Amino acid sequence: MERFIVNRIISLVPVLLGISLLTFILIQLVPVDPAEVYLRLSQIPPTDEAVAVTRAELGLDKPLYQQYFDWLRKVVQLDFGLSFVTKEPVMEELLYYFPATLKLTAASLVIVLLISIPLGVFSALYKDTAFDQMCRIFAFIGASMPSFWLGFVLVYILSLKLDLLPVYGRGTLAHLVLPATTLALGSAAVYTRLLRTSMLENLNQNFVLYAKARGLKERLIVVRYVLKNALIPVVIAFGMTLGHMLAGSVIVENVFAWPGVGRYIVSSIFNRDYPVIQAYVLFMAVNFVLLNLIVDIICGLLDPRIRLGGDR
Amino acid sequence: MNSAKVEKEIMNKQVVLNLKNFQAHLPTKRGVVRAVNGINLQITQGKVLGLVGESGCGKSITCLSLLGLTKEKGWVIVGKAQMQGKNLLALDSEEIRRIRGKDIAIIMQNPMAAFNPLTTIGQHFLETIRSHLSVSEKASREMATKYLGHVGLPQPDKLMKQYPFQFSGGMLQRVMIAIALAMEPKVLIADEPTTSLDVTIQRQILGQLARLKEKARTGMLLVSHDLGVIAQMADEVAVMYCGYIVERAPVEQLFNNPLHPYTRALLASKPQMQKKPLQAIGGQAPSLLNLDVGCPFLERCNEKNRRCSHYKQKLIQYDHKHWVGCAKYSAEQRMLNHGLA
Numbered sequence: 327m328e329r330f331i332v333n334r335i336i337s338l339v340p341v342l343l344g345i346s347l348l349t350f351i352l353i354q355l356v357p358v359d360p361a362e363v364y365l366r367l368s369q370i371p372p373t374d375e376a377v378a379v380t381r382a383e384l385g386l387d388k389p390l391y392q393q394y395f396d397w398l399r400k401v402v403q404l405d406f407g408l409s410f411v412t413k414e415p416v417m418e419e420l421l422y423y424f425p426a427t428l429k430l431t432a433a434s435l436v437i438v439l440l441i442s443i444p445l446g447v448f449s450a451l452y453k454d455t456a457f458d459q460m461c462r463i464f465a466f467i468g469a470s471m472p473s474f475w476l477g478f479v480l481v482y483i484l485s486l487k488l489d490l491l492p493v494y495g496r497g498t499l500a501h502l503v504l505p506a507t508t509l510a511l512g513s514a515a516v517y518t519r520l521l522r523t524s525m526l527e528n529l530n531q532n533f534v535l536y537a538k539a540r541g542l543k544e545r546l547i548v549v550r551y552v553l554k555n556a557l558i559p560v561v562i563a564f565g566m567t568l569g570h571m572l573a574g575s576v577i578v579e580n581v582f583a584w585p586g587v588g589r590y591i592v593s594s595i596f597n598r599d600y601p602v603i604q605a606y607v608l609f610m611a612v613n614f615v616l617l618n619l620i621v622d623i624i625c626g627l628l629d630p631r632i633r634l635g636g637d638r
Numbered sequence: 639m640n641s642a643k644v645e646k647e648i649m650n651k652q653v654v655l656n657l658k659n660f661q662a663h664l665p666t667k668r669g670v671v672r673a674v675n676g677i678n679l680q681i682t683q684g685k686v687l688g689l690v691g692e693s694g695c696g697k698s699i700t701c702l703s704l705l706g707l708t709k710e711k712g713w714v715i716v717g718k719a720q721m722q723g724k725n726l727l728a729l730d731s732e733e734i735r736r737i738r739g740k741d742i743a744i745i746m747q748n749p750m751a752a753f754n755p756l757t758t759i760g761q762h763f764l765e766t767i768r769s770h771l772s773v774s775e776k777a778s779r780e781m782a783t784k785y786l787g788h789v790g791l792p793q794p795d796k797l798m799k800q801y802p803f804q805f806s807g808g809m810l811q812r813v814m815i816a817i818a819l820a821m822e823p824k825v826l827i828a829d830e831p832t833t834s835l836d837v838t839i840q841r842q843i844l845g846q847l848a849r850l851k852e853k854a855r856t857g858m859l860l861v862s863h864d865l866g867v868i869a870q871m872a873d874e875v876a877v878m879y880c881g882y883i884v885e886r887a888p889v890e891q892l893f894n895n896p897l898h899p900y901t902r903a904l905l906a907s908k909p910q911m912q913k914k915p916l917q918a919i920g921g922q923a924p925s926l927l928n929l930d931v932g933c934p935f936l937e938r939c940n941e942k943n944r945r946c947s948h949y950k951q952k953l954i955q956y957d958h959k960h961w962v963g964c965a966k967y968s969a970e971q972r973m974l975n976h977g978l979a
Binding site for chain 1: 702707709731735739743744748754755757758766801803804817
């Protein structure tokens, strides 16, 4: 197992280098000159002279490869430069906004698991019963409701009418409930269906029949034979969803005035704050790559065929 | 033969599992699937009963429905399956669970698909033992390694820690046999135990099953469509067609003197050393949906006569141990034949 993890980590190095190069090139492809943007945001008229000075200041007059290596050297030291808007280090700003998103994501994760695992398992075990039908209806509603609308409905009912939870802000656990639920409900619906399908597929496997034929208890079969096998595709898909959640949800963060990275990056994009955009793209790419690694490790733990590198 | 005499015979021969008028039907939207239509079979201690028939004739459903293992919900199982005075079909789910794998063990076809890919061979073994016996972890581990050794698997300690994907089909089939053996079952159901294996492995597996029968005096129901396997292993053979037993006889008698036209056709379709062209049975078996009255083999039979279309399938005793379900052998037909002669 250790070797499997070490191998996976080593194989990440070229991936990360590739991502950094892509991030860097993408910014170069934008038709607007960063120096000009910098001047505008600093309220300085972009005369040719001023632009030339700024270009030198930002290192934009050097050859591209040198710019890349300069940038990369700083990035490795977690220095993404200063924001054009606030003139603060980008890293510090990201570190200010990211924990809020992380908290929201973690809470959503818990809600998704709490809803989708029991609903998925039992709707598969009690297929075509009233319970299964109810889960189906929940899944369709949950998956099709847009989150801004769901957010407003939850606020209206739970906060304004029943006065159970705060409308917005952060701090206590109660503040977390509404935004996390809003963010989680769509995924919970999708994963309920996914897990149900996966469970049903495994319930029909020969190894389940053989387990029954050996006289194993129903509960043991459901947990060790069906659920464990059914979780693998769900875990793989979930890694991606989690990545999207960590990228910040613009809508949910706006509805609940939640100070997460989603809102931060949208305002940075409007301002063409290049250092922030560059840092964010790289940050999220690393984020996805790491989540993928975690997913691989979990799958390896679940499935010996992955862990032991079997070719069957 | 009156029923008291039959009962006595059953006692004498130590019948371990007795199927009486066993039926399995599945009502569907398109009609009732009549998979098993009132069969009578006895499995005797230390003997192998072979069950042959082509695919889809109800062999596997017989084995599975006996233990309540049918995949689809809604199967209607009627009749009796008696074991030590208990009717298996009347037991509740916990009672039947205790019998599965303990009193009646199954060896399944396609061993590669029968093991949970995520757990070790050892765990498969241990969870079976501990589902039936209250023994310590250590004792059950010793038991498992002992039986893995019995079926000729080398280094059982090491094998216990390995996963199914690291095994070949033949090895997994042996593991299944070892698991079945460990519980010392009274009846072993082997459903096409060698079908997915290559010929050399087939021999070894059959040898193992034969030794098991000798040593543990287990009664065995060997299901196969392979007449070679049946000829080699079985003491008595039942031929199944469209959910009916159409012929039942001791193995030599069945192979030397097959009575039912279907059995004859089946034997003729078996490869022989003399390079005669193989005889295929023409036509297809009728759908198990809405079986008509009359002999189910009628359409494909080349010995049919006018009685066959309203012949009700039942076994006629041809001689002491040879039973056949065909209109040709009915009392009236025999009288007719004598009259003509």
